[in-house]
Structures are given as structure tokens and as C-alpha cells.
Amino acid sequence: MSRETEADPSAEAQLPGTLPEALRAELVAFRRDLHMHPELGNQEFRTTAAIKERLERAGLKPRVLPVGTGLVCDIGTNNASGVWSGGPRMLALRADIDALPIPDTKSECAYRSQVPDRAHACGHDVHTTVVLGAGLVLAALHERGLLPRPVRLVFQPAEEVLPGGAADAIEGGALDGVRRILAVHCDPRVDAGRIGLRVGPITSACDRLEIALDGPGGHTARPHLTTDLVTAAARVVTDVPSLVARRVDSRSGLALTWGRIESGHAPNVIPQHAELAGTVRCLDLDAWRQAPDLVVGAIDEIANLYRAKSEITYVRGVPPVVNEVTSVELLQTAMIARLGTDSVESTEQSLGGEDFSWYLEHVPGAMARLGVRPPGERTIRDLHQGDFDVDENAITVGVEMFTAAALIDAVH
Secondary structure (H helix, E strand, C coil), X not given: CCCCCCCCCCHHHHCCCCCCHHHHHHHHHHHHHHHHCCCCCCCXXXXXXXXXXXXXXXXXXXXXXXXXXXXXEEECCCCCCCCCCCCCCEEEEEEECCCECCCCCCCCCCCCXXXXXXXXXXXXXXXXXXXXXXXXXXXXXXXCCCCCCCEEEEEECCCCCCCCCHHHHHXXXXXXXXXXXXXXXXXXEEECCXXXXXXXXXXXXXXXXXXXXXXXXXXXXXXXXXXXXXHHHHHHHHHHHHHHXXXXXXXXXXXEEEEEEXXXXXXXXXXXXXXXXXXXXXCCHHHHHHHHHHHHHHHHHHHHHCCCEEXXXXXXXXXXXXXXXXXXXXXXXXXXXXXXXXXXXXXXXXXXXXXXXXXXXXXXXXXXXXXXXXXCCCCCXXXXXXXXXXXXXXXXXXXXXXXXXXXXXXXX
């Protein structure tokens, strides 16, 4: 964070919109319902319908995105005609709504996933509930004439699908008229009741890499007469990451990590085909832009050395999320106004990727790490694991922060 902010003892009195207890209980139930019914990217039809129905009950007019899932909803603008008119100093609050293709392993949990091999193991159900809750509170304030600026709720599909559903949301008008955008991401390393903030890069770039290697194959007794394809694949796995790392500034954090390698069926047969897949992650935006040429060049060098033919698919993912200083200060001020100075901590840049970065290519904004670890618990449930769960008090924290930010940000 750029600087320490002292709490204003009168700040909470100046910022209406504390989450009512009845709505708090409703949001917990809403999150649990989403958790039991996870949907993969671009398949979030039930999730979209549930969000839409609740916003409409609040008198709002949400619009489903043109891709068929995800939606956008304006508060404090005249969107009765269906035109996303935006407005002066419009603030957007973004949530991602998709789940992961992994099994839920929380055997003792009453609200565990009811869909085989699907789980909200990254906390998107919490992100969605936080933005929904903030929207309901802000809509009530607007009815009382207490909302000083227009707010857009963005419920984005397919964050887990490279290059991410943010591009579809943006193309569908999610940023039309928006001046700033905010988001949260669950962090199991931060206690519930707190958030982590950072100015500058807070996530990393993430791309996907797939390689097919081919050769004539043959007998393992005579590798010199053919392409020793398994050895070629092994050398690509071991040598390419170090080659790439030596061709960029070491501070860029460019890292190639493999997740899959397949080849062969018999111990005495050199196969004709091998497949490899992995991810390329990078802390630095400039190095990320160089990464495809560097990676492809290194793979070709090794493949040629072993006389293997290579077919490389390099899928561009997402750039780093780079938090803008004023937006970070806004989140910090909002959080302190609600929960005091001890509720905010500095955080480090992670190697995880997040397609919220695409919004920040168009407008300033920031992502906060929302603490979801029960205070005092020492076991950390990491993201993308089947036993991931949260302290649901984090929902209230996120709603309060976003609500306060929407009220404070009227002067930014």
C-alpha cells in the first residue's frame, strides 16, 4: 500500500449502508446454494438465473450478457430502456461466477457440491455473493436518495477459462461509462475480517502451452536409427524452463511449469508421438509480452537437436493484475471506515493469474485479497483444492467494504 491511513472516528457515521442482519443471513444461504450447484465457465445458466431473480426482486433491471451467461446491472442510472448509459464517475464492482472441474472433498460439509467433479474451490461463490450483497444494499440506499454516484454490478462468466470471460463481458458493454472498477479474490492466507492490498502488480501473467512431438519411432535397442522421442520430451521438460529463464531479466519471474507429459506404451518401443502441457507464468508485463517467442524458440532448439518434429500451441492467457494507486487507497479508506486500521494488511504479488487484468487495460481499478481463514486457524486450505472452504464472515466484510467504497468514491 502506498501509505498508512488513520481511521476517521466519524467515518462510519458518514457512510450509511451497514449490512442488515436479515440480509446477512440471506447472503450466507445464497452462497451455500451456489456452492452446492457449481457450474463451469460459459455454462453458468443456473447461477445467472439466481442472481438475476434476486436483483429483479430488489426492483433492479439486470441484463444477461450476449454470450448467454453472466450479467450486468446498473444502480442509480436510467436503464429502463435497456441502454447501459453509464454516468459521471460510475463505479463498477466485478465478480466471477464460474467453478472448477475438480471434485468437492468436504465430506462432512452440509453444503458440499452436489455436482460430480465440480466445485467452487476458488471462492467465486463468495465473490458473487459479495457483489450481490453490495448491490442490494446500494439499491436500498438509492431508493432513499443516499447513493451519490451510479454503480454497475458485473457478474462475469468463465474466469477460469483462458483467456477468460472478461473479454466477453467488456465486449458486451460491461465497461461502457465506467470510470473505475473494483474486485475481491478470496485469500486463505488472510484472516476473515481483514483484506490484503498492494499497489502495482498483485497477480501474475498466465499462459497455457501444449506441445506435440513426433518422430518415426523404433526399437529401444537402436535409438541411433530413429528419433529418441521420450528422451527428446524429457529434455524439453527439463531444459526449456531454464533456457527461457536465462533469456529474460531474472526479476521478471518468468516460470514455465509442466502439468502433463504422455508418451509410449511399451518398455522396448520408442514411440512415434509425445504430448506435453504446462503453464507459463510471469510477474512482469514486458517479459510476458516476450514470452511466446522465447518459449517457442527454446522448444524448437531442443526438438531439432533430437530430430523431433514439434507442433506448439501457445495460448495467450492474462496479463498481471496491476492495481492503480488511487483505487487501492479507496479500498483502504473504505475498509478502515468500516472495520478500523487493523483490518488492512499489505500483501505480496502472487504467481496466480486473474482475468480481472483485462478490465484494467481499459479503466483504473484494483483487486483486494479478501481474508477467508477463520481467525486462529493454522491449517491453510489452498485455492484449487477440493477441501477449500471459507469463514463466511468474509461475505459481510466484502459487502461492507464495497458499499463504503461506492459512497466514498463519489469524490474521486
